[in-house]
Amino acid sequence: MQLAEVAGGGNPRYLSHEMKARVTVTLKTGILDPQGKAIEGALKSLGVGGVASVRQGKVFDIEVDGTDRSRAEAALKEAAEKLLANTVIENYRVEVLG
Amino acid sequence: MKAAVVVFPGINRERDMARTLKLVSGTEPQMVWHADTALPAGTDLVVIPGGFSYGDYLRCGAIAARAPIMDAVRAHAGRGGLVLGVCNGFQILCESGLLPGVLMRNAALRFICKDVYLRVERSDTPFTRGYNAGQVIRVPVAHGEGNYVADSETVTRLEGDGRVAFRYVGPDGKLDPRWNINGATNAIAGILSERGNVLGLMPHPENHVEAAIGPTDGRGLFAGLTQHFAKVA
Numbered sequence: 001m002q003l004a005e006v007a008g009g010g011n012p013r014y015l016s017h018e019m020k021a022r023v024t025v026t027l028k029t030g031i032l033d034p035q036g037k038a039i040e041g042a043l044k045s046l047g048v049g050g051v052a053s054v055r056q057g058k059v060f061d062i063e064v065d066g067t068d069r070s071r072a073e074a075a076l077k078e079a080a081e082k083l084l085a086n087t088v089i090e091n092y093r094v095e096v097l098g
Numbered sequence: 099m100k101a102a103v104v105v106f107p108g109i110n111r112e113r114d115m116a117r118t119l120k121l122v123s124g125t126e127p128q129m130v131w132h133a134d135t136a137l138p139a140g141t142d143l144v145v146i147p148g149g150f151s152y153g154d155y156l157r158c159g160a161i162a163a164r165a166p167i168m169d170a171v172r173a174h175a176g177r178g179g180l181v182l183g184v185c186n187g188f189q190i191l192c193e194s195g196l197l198p199g200v201l202m203r204n205a206a207l208r209f210i211c212k213d214v215y216l217r218v219e220r221s222d223t224p225f226t227r228g229y230n231a232g233q234v235i236r237v238p239v240a241h242g243e244g245n246y247v248a249d250s251e252t253v254t255r256l257e258g259d260g261r262v263a264f265r266y267v268g269p270d271g272k273l274d275p276r277w278n279i280n281g282a283t284n285a286i287a288g289i290l291s292e293r294g295n296v297l298g299l300m301p302h303p304e305n306h307v308e309a310a311i312g313p314t315d316g317r318g319l320f321a322g323l324t325q326h327f328a329k330v331a
Contacts, residue, residue, distance in 0.1 A: 031247065034203050034281075083164060086157055086193065088200050089247065 018063045020097040021076055025085045026057035060084055064096070072096050099327040101127035101143040104171065106162040109149035109186065111302065118304040119145070122320035132165040137174060142327050144171050148185030148240070148302060158201060158243045159189030168194050180224055180323070181296040185241055188288070188298030197291055197298045198256070199248030201241075205281025209242040213313075214279055214301060216287050217267040219260070223290060225297045226263055228322025234271045235315035237301045239279065244300040246282035246289075253283055264288035264299055 027033050033055050040054035062079070064072040076094040085092040101119045105112050112129065119127045127145070128138045137144060151162035162168075168190075175181050175196055183191040191197045204210060213236050218229040229235065248256070256262055264287040268277045278285040280300070288299025303316030 032202070032205075032281075034205055034207050034245075038207055083156070083160065086160065086200055088198075088249070089202070 017067045018065060019067060019069070019072055021062045021064050021072060022095045022097060023060040023062060023076055023080050023084055024057060024093045024095075025060070025080070025090050026092075027055055028089055028091055031089045057090075058084075069096050069098075099123045099125055099142050099324050100138070100140050101125070101145055102130045102137050102141045103127050103145045103147055104130050104132065104167055105147075106132040106149070106151035106165060106190075108151045108153055109147055111148035111185065111304070114302070115145055115147040115184070115304045118307050118316075118320055121307060122317060123324040130167060132162065132167050135166050135170060137167075137170050141174065142180065143323060144174055144179065144181045146171075146181070146183040146187030146190050147304075148187060151186055151190065154243075157193065159186055159191075159193040162186075162190045163193035163195075172196065175291070175296050178293065178295050180326075181291075182225065182323075183296075183298040184302055184304065185239075185244075185300055188300055189243065191296060191298040196296050197289055198252045199246055199289070201243045201300070202245040202247045203243050204241070204245050204279070209240075210244070210279050211238070211240040212279075213238050214287075215267050215269050215271075215277060216264040216301060217271050218264060219262050223263065223294050223297070224323060224326040225290075225319060226322060227326060228318030228320075232271065234267060234269065235303075235318070236269075236313050237303050237306050237316050239301045241280070241300055244280040244282065246280075246286040246300075248283065256286075256289055257284065259292070261290040261292070261294075262286050262288070263290050263297055264301070 036054045036056040043051045080092040103112050103116050116127050189201045192200050216235050218226050218233045221231045266278045266285045266287050268274050303319045306313045306316035
Protein backbone atom coordinates (compact mmCIF):
# COMPACT_ATOMS: atom_id res chain seq x y z
CA MET A 1 0.00 0.00 0.00
CA GLN A 2 2.86 2.24 0.81
CA LEU A 3 4.26 1.60 -2.66
CA ALA A 4 0.95 2.36 -4.32
CA GLU A 5 0.89 5.70 -2.60
CA VAL A 6 4.40 6.49 -3.79
CA ALA A 7 3.42 5.45 -7.29
CA GLY A 8 0.32 7.58 -7.07
CA GLY A 9 2.61 10.45 -6.21
CA GLY A 10 3.92 10.22 -9.75
CA ASN A 11 7.27 8.51 -9.35
CA PRO A 12 8.06 8.00 -13.04
CA ARG A 13 10.52 5.20 -12.35
CA TYR A 14 7.90 3.17 -10.55
CA LEU A 15 5.34 3.78 -13.27
CA SER A 16 7.62 2.93 -16.18
CA HIS A 17 7.21 -0.46 -17.80
CA GLU A 18 10.39 -2.42 -18.24
CA MET A 19 11.16 -5.99 -19.11
CA LYS A 20 14.17 -7.94 -17.99
CA ALA A 21 16.15 -9.64 -20.69
CA ARG A 22 19.34 -11.60 -21.02
CA VAL A 23 21.84 -11.94 -23.87
CA THR A 24 24.24 -14.87 -23.56
CA VAL A 25 27.39 -14.88 -25.68
CA THR A 26 29.39 -18.07 -26.11
CA LEU A 27 32.39 -19.09 -28.18
CA LYS A 28 31.66 -21.03 -31.33
CA THR A 29 32.62 -24.68 -31.43
CA GLY A 30 36.16 -25.14 -32.63
CA ILE A 31 37.40 -21.77 -31.39
CA LEU A 32 40.18 -22.34 -28.87
CA ASP A 33 39.36 -20.94 -25.45
CA PRO A 34 42.56 -20.64 -23.40
CA GLN A 35 40.70 -18.95 -20.54
CA GLY A 36 38.19 -21.81 -20.34
CA LYS A 37 41.09 -24.26 -20.43
CA ALA A 38 42.80 -22.49 -17.52
CA ILE A 39 39.58 -22.53 -15.48
CA GLU A 40 39.11 -26.20 -16.34
CA GLY A 41 42.64 -26.92 -15.10
CA ALA A 42 42.00 -24.97 -11.88
CA LEU A 43 38.77 -26.85 -11.19
CA LYS A 44 40.53 -30.14 -11.72
CA SER A 45 43.38 -29.18 -9.41
CA LEU A 46 40.80 -28.15 -6.79
CA GLY A 47 39.51 -31.69 -6.96
CA VAL A 48 36.06 -30.73 -8.25
CA GLY A 49 34.83 -34.01 -9.62
CA GLY A 50 33.23 -34.72 -12.95
CA VAL A 51 34.35 -31.59 -14.82
CA ALA A 52 35.01 -32.70 -18.38
CA SER A 53 35.59 -29.30 -19.98
CA VAL A 54 34.93 -25.57 -19.50
CA ARG A 55 34.15 -22.88 -22.06
CA GLN A 56 33.93 -19.28 -20.87
CA GLY A 57 31.24 -16.92 -22.13
CA LYS A 58 29.47 -13.68 -21.20
CA VAL A 59 26.04 -12.82 -19.85
CA PHE A 60 24.43 -9.39 -20.31
CA ASP A 61 21.40 -8.60 -18.14
CA ILE A 62 19.49 -5.85 -19.87
CA GLU A 63 16.37 -3.91 -18.95
CA VAL A 64 14.27 -3.05 -21.96
CA ASP A 65 11.72 -0.23 -22.15
CA GLY A 66 8.13 -1.11 -22.99
CA THR A 67 6.17 -4.35 -22.88
CA ASP A 68 6.32 -5.44 -26.52
CA ARG A 69 8.24 -8.70 -26.43
CA SER A 70 8.90 -9.06 -30.14
CA ARG A 71 10.17 -5.48 -30.34
CA ALA A 72 12.43 -6.14 -27.38
CA GLU A 73 13.76 -9.30 -29.02
CA ALA A 74 14.49 -7.43 -32.23
CA ALA A 75 16.34 -4.69 -30.32
CA LEU A 76 18.40 -7.22 -28.37
CA LYS A 77 19.26 -9.11 -31.54
CA GLU A 78 20.46 -5.84 -33.05
CA ALA A 79 22.51 -5.13 -29.91
CA ALA A 80 24.11 -8.57 -30.11
CA GLU A 81 24.87 -8.31 -33.84
CA LYS A 82 26.22 -4.76 -33.65
CA LEU A 83 28.25 -4.92 -30.47
CA LEU A 84 27.75 -7.58 -27.81
CA ALA A 85 28.98 -10.53 -29.88
CA ASN A 86 31.75 -10.82 -32.44
CA THR A 87 30.00 -13.24 -34.77
CA VAL A 88 33.33 -14.30 -36.28
CA ILE A 89 34.02 -16.30 -33.13
CA GLU A 90 30.91 -16.07 -30.97
CA ASN A 91 27.28 -17.21 -30.93
CA TYR A 92 24.60 -15.40 -28.97
CA ARG A 93 21.19 -16.17 -27.50
CA VAL A 94 18.52 -13.62 -26.67
CA GLU A 95 15.89 -14.20 -23.93
CA VAL A 96 13.16 -11.82 -22.84
CA LEU A 97 12.45 -12.85 -19.28
CA GLY A 98 9.41 -10.58 -18.81
CA MET B 99 53.01 12.31 -46.17
CA LYS B 100 50.01 13.67 -44.30
CA ALA B 101 49.24 11.26 -41.50
CA ALA B 102 46.35 11.34 -39.05
CA VAL B 103 46.64 9.48 -35.74
CA VAL B 104 43.28 8.50 -34.26
CA VAL B 105 43.05 8.87 -30.49
CA PHE B 106 40.55 6.88 -28.43
CA PRO B 107 40.13 7.06 -24.65
CA GLY B 108 42.55 4.52 -23.17
CA ILE B 109 45.00 4.58 -26.07
CA ASN B 110 48.56 5.12 -24.80
CA ARG B 111 50.91 4.70 -27.78
CA GLU B 112 49.73 7.67 -29.80
CA ARG B 113 52.68 9.88 -28.82
CA ASP B 114 55.25 7.22 -29.72
CA MET B 115 53.51 6.89 -33.05
CA ALA B 116 53.31 10.65 -33.67
CA ARG B 117 56.96 11.07 -32.71
CA THR B 118 58.06 8.34 -35.13
CA LEU B 119 55.93 9.69 -37.98
CA LYS B 120 57.49 13.14 -37.50
CA LEU B 121 60.99 11.72 -37.13
CA VAL B 122 60.90 9.55 -40.24
CA SER B 123 58.59 11.44 -42.61
CA GLY B 124 59.54 14.95 -41.47
CA THR B 125 55.90 15.95 -41.21
CA GLU B 126 54.00 16.29 -37.97
CA PRO B 127 50.88 14.08 -38.01
CA GLN B 128 47.49 15.43 -37.01
CA MET B 129 45.85 13.94 -33.95
CA VAL B 130 42.19 13.10 -34.51
CA TRP B 131 39.75 12.56 -31.63
CA HIS B 132 37.47 9.51 -31.67
CA ALA B 133 34.32 11.62 -31.47
CA ASP B 134 35.25 13.61 -34.59
CA THR B 135 33.34 12.66 -37.70
CA ALA B 136 35.86 13.69 -40.37
CA LEU B 137 39.56 13.23 -41.07
CA PRO B 138 41.73 16.30 -41.77
CA ALA B 139 41.50 17.30 -45.45
CA GLY B 140 44.15 15.63 -47.58
CA THR B 141 44.93 12.81 -45.14
CA ASP B 142 47.15 10.23 -46.88
CA LEU B 143 47.56 7.75 -44.05
CA VAL B 144 45.33 7.00 -41.07
CA VAL B 145 47.13 5.42 -38.13
CA ILE B 146 45.33 3.70 -35.26
CA PRO B 147 47.90 3.33 -32.49
CA GLY B 148 48.21 0.88 -29.64
CA GLY B 149 46.92 1.00 -26.10
CA PHE B 150 43.84 -0.11 -24.25
CA SER B 151 40.92 1.71 -25.80
CA TYR B 152 37.95 1.73 -23.44
CA GLY B 153 39.93 -0.40 -21.01
CA ASP B 154 39.60 -3.41 -23.34
CA TYR B 155 36.02 -3.69 -22.06
CA LEU B 156 33.73 -6.18 -23.81
CA ARG B 157 36.44 -7.29 -26.29
CA CYS B 158 39.71 -5.57 -27.22
CA GLY B 159 38.90 -2.84 -29.73
CA ALA B 160 35.17 -3.62 -29.83
CA ILE B 161 33.92 -0.28 -28.55
CA ALA B 162 36.49 1.85 -30.38
CA ALA B 163 35.55 0.12 -33.63
CA ARG B 164 32.07 1.63 -33.31
CA ALA B 165 33.23 5.20 -32.52
CA PRO B 166 32.04 8.06 -34.79
CA ILE B 167 35.46 8.60 -36.44
CA MET B 168 35.48 5.01 -37.71
CA ASP B 169 32.91 5.82 -40.41
CA ALA B 170 35.39 8.34 -41.81
CA VAL B 171 38.21 5.77 -41.53
CA ARG B 172 36.07 3.21 -43.39
CA ALA B 173 35.29 5.76 -46.09
CA HIS B 174 39.02 6.60 -46.40
CA ALA B 175 39.83 2.90 -46.79
CA GLY B 176 36.95 2.52 -49.24
CA ARG B 177 38.58 5.19 -51.44
CA GLY B 178 41.79 3.17 -51.37
CA GLY B 179 43.41 5.37 -48.70
CA LEU B 180 46.05 3.75 -46.51
CA VAL B 181 45.23 2.69 -42.94
CA LEU B 182 47.76 1.31 -40.46
CA GLY B 183 46.68 -0.30 -37.18
CA VAL B 184 49.25 -1.31 -34.57
CA CYS B 185 48.47 -3.57 -31.60
CA ASN B 186 45.16 -2.30 -30.22
CA GLY B 187 44.86 -0.58 -33.61
CA PHE B 188 45.00 -4.01 -35.29
CA GLN B 189 42.33 -5.28 -32.90
CA ILE B 190 40.16 -2.24 -33.70
CA LEU B 191 40.57 -2.82 -37.46
CA CYS B 192 39.45 -6.44 -37.05
CA GLU B 193 36.48 -5.45 -34.90
CA SER B 194 35.49 -2.76 -37.41
CA GLY B 195 35.45 -5.25 -40.26
CA LEU B 196 38.27 -3.52 -42.17
CA LEU B 197 40.39 -6.63 -41.65
CA PRO B 198 39.14 -10.21 -41.26
CA GLY B 199 39.56 -12.39 -38.18
CA VAL B 200 40.05 -11.60 -34.54
CA LEU B 201 42.86 -11.32 -31.96
CA MET B 202 42.23 -13.77 -29.13
CA ARG B 203 43.89 -14.13 -25.72
CA ASN B 204 47.55 -15.22 -26.03
CA ALA B 205 47.76 -19.02 -26.01
CA ALA B 206 49.85 -19.01 -22.81
CA LEU B 207 47.42 -16.50 -21.21
CA ARG B 208 50.22 -14.09 -20.31
CA PHE B 209 50.75 -10.50 -21.34
CA ILE B 210 53.90 -10.53 -23.46
CA CYS B 211 56.24 -7.53 -23.50
CA LYS B 212 59.50 -8.22 -25.33
CA ASP B 213 61.32 -8.02 -28.64
CA VAL B 214 60.31 -10.53 -31.31
CA TYR B 215 61.58 -11.43 -34.76
CA LEU B 216 59.33 -10.90 -37.74
CA ARG B 217 59.74 -12.08 -41.28
CA VAL B 218 58.60 -9.54 -43.85
CA GLU B 219 56.65 -11.70 -46.28
CA ARG B 220 56.56 -9.29 -49.21
CA SER B 221 58.11 -5.97 -50.14
CA ASP B 222 55.70 -4.87 -52.87
CA THR B 223 53.23 -3.01 -50.64
CA PRO B 224 53.30 0.64 -49.55
CA PHE B 225 53.81 -0.56 -45.98
CA THR B 226 56.65 -3.00 -46.58
CA ARG B 227 58.54 -1.46 -49.53
CA GLY B 228 61.21 -0.29 -47.09
CA TYR B 229 62.19 -3.94 -46.53
CA ASN B 230 63.21 -6.90 -48.65
CA ALA B 231 60.90 -9.90 -48.91
CA GLY B 232 62.13 -12.53 -46.47
CA GLN B 233 64.01 -9.97 -44.36
CA VAL B 234 63.95 -10.60 -40.60
CA ILE B 235 63.38 -7.59 -38.37
CA ARG B 236 63.45 -7.23 -34.61
CA VAL B 237 60.65 -5.19 -33.04
CA PRO B 238 58.87 -5.22 -29.68
CA VAL B 239 55.44 -6.57 -28.79
CA ALA B 240 53.32 -5.65 -25.78
CA HIS B 241 49.97 -7.40 -25.74
CA GLY B 242 47.75 -9.89 -23.97
CA GLU B 243 45.46 -10.56 -26.93
CA GLY B 244 47.51 -11.06 -30.07
CA ASN B 245 46.63 -14.61 -31.00
CA TYR B 246 45.32 -14.21 -34.55
CA VAL B 247 42.34 -16.45 -35.32
CA ALA B 248 40.10 -16.68 -38.37
CA ASP B 249 38.00 -19.43 -39.91
CA SER B 250 39.96 -21.81 -42.11
CA GLU B 251 38.41 -20.41 -45.29
CA THR B 252 39.62 -16.90 -44.40
CA VAL B 253 43.10 -18.14 -43.50
CA THR B 254 43.33 -20.05 -46.80
CA ARG B 255 42.29 -16.91 -48.67
CA LEU B 256 44.79 -14.73 -46.76
CA GLU B 257 47.61 -17.16 -47.51
CA GLY B 258 46.55 -17.73 -51.13
CA ASP B 259 46.34 -14.01 -51.86
CA GLY B 260 49.63 -13.24 -50.13
CA ARG B 261 47.95 -11.06 -47.55
CA VAL B 262 50.13 -12.13 -44.62
CA ALA B 263 52.56 -9.23 -44.29
CA PHE B 264 54.53 -10.31 -41.20
CA ARG B 265 55.07 -13.61 -39.39
CA TYR B 266 56.66 -14.45 -36.03
CA VAL B 267 59.88 -16.37 -36.75
CA GLY B 268 63.23 -17.13 -35.16
CA PRO B 269 66.28 -14.89 -35.73
CA ASP B 270 67.15 -17.14 -38.69
CA GLY B 271 63.80 -16.39 -40.34
CA LYS B 272 62.50 -19.92 -39.84
CA LEU B 273 59.07 -20.78 -38.48
CA ASP B 274 59.12 -22.54 -35.14
CA PRO B 275 56.31 -22.83 -32.55
CA ARG B 276 58.80 -21.57 -29.95
CA TRP B 277 58.96 -18.20 -31.67
CA ASN B 278 55.23 -17.94 -32.32
CA ILE B 279 54.88 -16.10 -29.04
CA ASN B 280 51.10 -15.82 -28.81
CA GLY B 281 50.03 -18.96 -30.66
CA ALA B 282 48.70 -17.08 -33.70
CA THR B 283 47.34 -19.13 -36.60
CA ASN B 284 50.21 -19.73 -39.06
CA ALA B 285 52.35 -17.43 -36.86
CA ILE B 286 50.55 -14.45 -38.37
CA ALA B 287 51.73 -11.13 -36.91
CA GLY B 288 50.25 -8.78 -39.50
CA ILE B 289 47.80 -8.92 -42.39
CA LEU B 290 46.69 -6.79 -45.31
CA SER B 291 43.18 -6.04 -46.53
CA GLU B 292 41.97 -7.45 -49.82
CA ARG B 293 43.09 -4.34 -51.73
CA GLY B 294 46.32 -4.16 -49.76
CA ASN B 295 45.65 -0.65 -48.46
CA VAL B 296 44.92 -1.58 -44.82
CA LEU B 297 47.62 -3.16 -42.65
CA GLY B 298 47.17 -4.41 -39.11
CA LEU B 299 50.01 -5.83 -37.01
CA MET B 300 50.48 -6.65 -33.34
CA PRO B 301 54.16 -5.61 -32.92
CA HIS B 302 55.25 -1.99 -32.48
CA PRO B 303 57.63 -0.92 -35.28
CA GLU B 304 57.26 2.69 -34.07
CA ASN B 305 59.27 1.82 -30.96
CA HIS B 306 62.41 0.71 -32.80
CA VAL B 307 63.38 3.69 -34.89
CA GLU B 308 66.20 5.43 -33.01
CA ALA B 309 69.74 4.11 -32.57
CA ALA B 310 70.02 5.92 -29.22
CA ILE B 311 67.33 3.60 -27.86
CA GLY B 312 68.18 0.34 -29.57
CA PRO B 313 67.50 -1.43 -32.85
CA THR B 314 66.07 0.63 -35.69
CA ASP B 315 64.35 -2.17 -37.61
CA GLY B 316 60.94 -0.53 -37.32
CA ARG B 317 62.07 2.46 -39.32
CA GLY B 318 61.69 0.72 -42.67
CA LEU B 319 57.91 0.65 -42.40
CA PHE B 320 57.65 4.42 -41.96
CA ALA B 321 60.45 5.18 -44.42
CA GLY B 322 58.68 3.00 -47.00
CA LEU B 323 55.39 4.81 -46.47
CA THR B 324 57.12 8.17 -46.79
CA GLN B 325 58.73 7.07 -50.07
CA HIS B 326 55.40 5.78 -51.30
CA PHE B 327 53.74 9.14 -50.85
CA ALA B 328 56.75 11.10 -52.14
CA LYS B 329 56.41 9.08 -55.34
CA VAL B 330 52.63 9.46 -55.51
CA ALA B 331 52.95 13.24 -55.07
